[in-house]
Amino acid sequence: MKDAGKSIKYNELTWSDPNYLTTHRIECPLSTERLTGNQVKRMQDKRILGTIGRTLLIARRT
Secondary structure (H helix, E strand, C coil): CCCCCCCCCHHHHHHHCCCEEEEEEEEEECCHHHCCHHHHHHHHHHCCCCCCEEEEEEEEEC
């Protein structure tokens, strides 16, 4: 990758650049420590399921 220090936005890679083909999509969970106690309490009170994660896309140049 030419500019390894720069991230590519998800929609730029998957929809607007025909030179890349997404081969794998992996959901990567993050630590629950990223939520504060108040956020967790509000989610529990509202009975909301919260997910914390990032999507890792693996693509190859066509």
